[in-house]
Amino acid sequence: MNVINKLILVFLASIIMSCQSGKIEKEPNLISVSILPQKYFIERIAGDDFKVNVLIPPGASPETYEPTPNQMTDVAKSVAYFRIGNIPFETVWLGNLLEGADNIKDVDLSKGVELIKGQEKHGDHFHEGGIDPHIWSSLKSVKILSANLYQELIKMAPEKKDIYEKNYQQFISEIDELDNLAEFSLKRKQGKSFMIFHPALTYLARDYNLRQIAVEVDGKEPSPTYMKQLIEEAKRLEIKQVFVQKQFNVENAKAIVAEIDGEVVVIDPLAEDWLTEMKRIIHILKN
Template sequence: MRLYCGFVAVVLGISIFLLSCVGDSDNKKIITVTIQPQKYFAEKIAGDKFEINCIVPNGSNPEAYDPSPSNLVHVGKSVAYFKIGNIGFEMAWLGKLAQNNPAMKIYDNAEGIEILTGTHQHEGHVEHQQHEIEVDPHYWSSPKQAQVIARNMYKAFVELDPENKDFYRKNYDNLTSEIVRMDTFMTQKLAPVEGSAFIIYHPSLSYLAHDYGLKQMSIELNGKSPSARYMKQIVDTARENNVKVIFIQKEFDVKQAQTLAKELGCRIAQINPLNYNWNEELEHITNELSR
């Protein structure tokens, strides 16, 4: 722990030095977000009024990501930070980042969202094994929750730049219409499979499952690889629920999922819940669930 704190201090020190060397050639104000789906929503609302800096790049795990000095330079210049909450990166770094830039305002994009835990599995043999799973921060996997995120962002932009309220309102309304269209698409596509179950390696679709009447079963248990006993329970419950698809995220090992898919006779679909193209990713996931 001491080594980690020391590392944080060194990196923050480097960022301060780099910040002092960077001129203000671009007067556009910076807002930093944690993950790519946030950047998608923020850019839709902000238009050309702010530069949106996403600290966790594509392909990186926000649970364990350590920012580079260049990342920290942008945070050091940010007028605001939009946090998503309950993600490892924010829990490890946000306090230090705020200390490094005390003038930076911090807004919680998830304010008002009812927090769910990992798998949202209500029935079957697996439920009692999953009561200690940490909260799922992947709120954006459901358009119903994405509307809350967008509304919180809109309010933040207006507070930061009240003179352009009408501009942000127009962009926010357009984004809301896009989110509602996705909600309608998902409702129609998933209605015929309501009550069905799917397996996922890391429990990142809890809100989708909750809001559209599906059952999510997670291979990963509380951030750890499953035991043989737990895997047997997964297999038994999957057979009872006639599971047809196993989702695997790009950053996880596919071998275990392949073994499970072979045993259950179901297919594997690769997904990326952290995709910047939020709408395209949800359409892909919905199509896989409705097959």
């Protein structure tokens, strides 16, 4: 969507919110979130006590998705918005989403996570860019995120504290079990390089001392020169797989694997069944 269309969408949405101001009734158990894994985290702790409104639908990208006016109205009905922290969707749209939402609690779940600066490419060199938003690709970061979420949920339903604490501890135990397995199985892979189209596994790579090589840098597809460099590096490092997030185009990855006699591996860190997908990704990396 171009800038003019985006402005039109914001204008129309603002009209809708203005017209409905004071008329939208809050749904006391409705929480809005940005991505599907957040729904999973909430349900692991609170079961079905809350209705979770996910703004970015399955198959859509947090880098480019644009909410509809109806979604803005749904946010206005919510009692809380739990943001993931730094994804482009939130940076661009959250102000508009919350502007017409009276008495909504805005919670940044990334509080306490050690954030990573992304890379930006200029010519033939890289330098530090903005914050890499993909904290949910890290088991260790999700433990922090879940602790923040748990504290907010028991504030919203203090009578359920004992139940939520039991569920929270069980969830953290399962994350710890997978984290310990990853620490053990990836120990011999320390320093290993893997190639991925969109740099969605930055935090996971930091956790286990792996090196992520991104095909797309700073939201831009690779130039022919950079593609050649990637192919040469993949050959030098004997990389035979290129990861592609489900929400992104696979054509550049196919071009690389054709040159290295490799394969494209589709992953989905945005899957609703977050823990199962993280197990799959770690299993692939350890082989």
